[in-house]
Amino acid sequence: MDRQTxxxxxxxxxxxxxxxxxxxxxxxxxxxxxxxxxxTLVSGLACTPNSPAALNVLVAPGRIYSVQNMDATAYSSLAADLVHSLIKQGISLDTTTLACAAPGTVGYSVNYLIQAAFSEVDANPVALPYYNASNPAQPYSGPNNSGTAQNTTRKDTIVLTAKAGVAAATGSQTTPSADAGNVGLWVVTVAYGQTQIIAGN
Known part of the structure; x- marks a missing residue:
């Protein structure tokens, strides 16, 4: 491992x-x-019914491990690196609520695929203090005293979504495949007239 000197x-x-x-x-x-x-591997991210019961599911905190570019975009003054790749860890610290609506046709059901994707975003913008050579006691706000906010964190997280399949006669409905960059976690089945999701769904 390299270390700065x-x-x-x-x-x-x-x-x-x-x-x-x-x-x-x-x-x-x-x-x-x-x-x-x-x-791609995941840890945690258990899926349970909402409490109180409703047409929602709760996905618990967890982690995703996925091969990604070293840096898809510039990291402050370090250039992007699209040549090298490695495993990155996306972390979800909080429970996520996902809606799973019932189909509108009598006798039909729909399968929802709960899927997860690694996400890397720059966040937490702040107008940072900068050194003012003409008056060191009064720092600039933002680069060149522009007041411009700059992102202060590169966050590796998880994007969780409920992807609906095509509603069909109960028993014949199919589960959609995961979108590109996503991994399937759970399948939730909701029938016509259903008003709450239980563990058996």
Whole structure:
């Protein structure tokens, strides 16, 4: 694993911190790949009925492990890296509620595929303080004192969706396949006239 080297009295650069973060991501990503392989895996993300009962399901917190580009877009002043790939971990810390509506035709049912996809987004924009050479006691707000907010976190998360199949006569309905970049987790079946989802669905 690479480590950044800095020296006493050195003027710190943003790349020192950025590369420290990146080096840790690379080390953990390839460790995960050595242990888990390159197939997409999930942990947690249990699916249960809503409480109180309704036409919703709850997907518990969990993780997804998926091969991704090193950096699909620039990471602050570090350039994007679309050449190298590694395992990344997306984390969902909170329970997600997904709606699963009943079909509108008597005698019909519909299957919902609960699917998950890795997502990497830049988030938490803040107008950051910048050094003001002409008056160090009064920092600039944003680059060039523009007041522009800049993202402060690159978040690796999970996008959870309920993909509806085609409603059909009960017993003949089929489950849709997962969308590109997604992995199927659970199937929830909802029948005409149903007003709540139970564990048996």
């Amino acid at each position: 800095v020296y006493p009295g050195q003027i710190p650069l943003e790349t020192d911190l950025l590369n420290t973060n990146k080096n840790m991501m690379v080390a953990l990503g390839f460790l995960a790949q050595d242990i888990l392989g390159i197939n």
